[in-house]
Amino acid sequence: MPIWTFVRHGESVANREGWLAGHFDSPLTERGEAQAIAAREALPLPRPARAFCSDLARAHRTARLLLEGEGIPLVVAPSLRERALGAWQRRSVAELAAMGVDRERMGSWRGRPPGGESLLDVALRFVGWAATVDSAEDTLVVAHGALMRAVLAVVDRLPRDRLDLHRPRNCQAIPREVPRGAWAGWLKELRVEAMHARPS
Numbered sequence: 001m002p003i004w005t006f007v008r009h010g011e012s013v014a015n016r017e018g019w020l021a022g023h024f025d026s027p028l029t030e031r032g033e034a035q036a037i038a039a040r041e042a043l044p045l046p047r048p049a050r051a052f053c054s055d056l057a058r059a060h061r062t063a064r065l066l067l068e069g070e071g072i073p074l075v076v077a078p079s080l081r082e083r084a085l086g087a088w089q090r091r092s093v094a095e096l097a098a099m100g101v102d103r104e105r106m107g108s109w110r111g112r113p114p115g116g117e118s119l120l121d122v123a124l125r126f127v128g129w130a131a132t133v134d135s136a137e138d139t140l141v142v143a144h145g146a147l148m149r150a151v152l153a154v155v156d157r158l159p160r161d162r163l164d165l166h167r168p169r170n171c172q173a174i175p176r177e178v179p180r181g182a183w184a185g186w187l188k189e190l191r192v193e194a195m196h197a198r199p200s
Contacts, residue, residue, distance in 0.1 A: 001178070005138070011031045011032035018093065028058050033061070049138055052080060079128075124187070
C-alpha cells in the first residue's frame with residue numbers, strides 16, 4: 001500500500017518570534033535549516049519515489065535541504081500552502097487574544113479568520129489536489145502545521161473536536177498508508193461535510 005509521508009517545514013522566523021505567518025513568506029532560521037538537514041535520517045526506507053512541497057519559502061527550502069543528494073524528483077505545488085489566515089496573518093497569539101480570538105476558535109474545524117480559510121477549507125484544498133496525483137508510489141509531502149493537522153484529521157478519521165491530537169513539530173515526519181482511490185473518496189465526504197458546515 002502506498003505510504004504518504006508528511007513533513008512540516010523547519011523553524012521559520014515566524015515560529016521563532018511567535019506570530020502566525022499564513023501565506024506570508026517567512027523564511028527558515030538557521031536552526032530551521034539545520035533541522036531540515038538532520039531530518040534526512042527520518043526519511044522512510046525505501047525512499048519515496050516522488051516529493052511535493054508548498055511554494056512558500058519555508059517549506060520549499062526545507063524540501064530542498066531534506067532531499068539534497070537523494071535524487072527524488074520534487075514538484076512545487078501551491079495547493080500545499082499553509083492555511084490562509086486573512087486578518088490573523090502576521091499577528092501573535094497574544095494580539096489575537098486581545099482581539100477576542102482564543103485558541104479554541106483558532107483551531108476549530110469550521111471557524112474562519114476574517115478573509116481566511118477554515119481547517120475544513122484547507123482539507124478540501126489538499127484532498128482535492130491529492131486526488132489528482134493519486135498513485136501507487138510512495139510520496140513525500142513537505143508542507144505546514146495547520147495543513148498537516150487538517151489532512152491527518154481526514155486520514156485518521158478524527159472527531160472534528162480532537163484536532164489537538166496532531167500538532168506536528170518542525171521537521172517532524174508523519175507516515176500514513178493511503179490506499180489508491182482513498183483521496184477521491186475522502187473528497188466526496190468533505191464536500192458533503194462542507195455543504196452542511198456552519199462557521200463557528
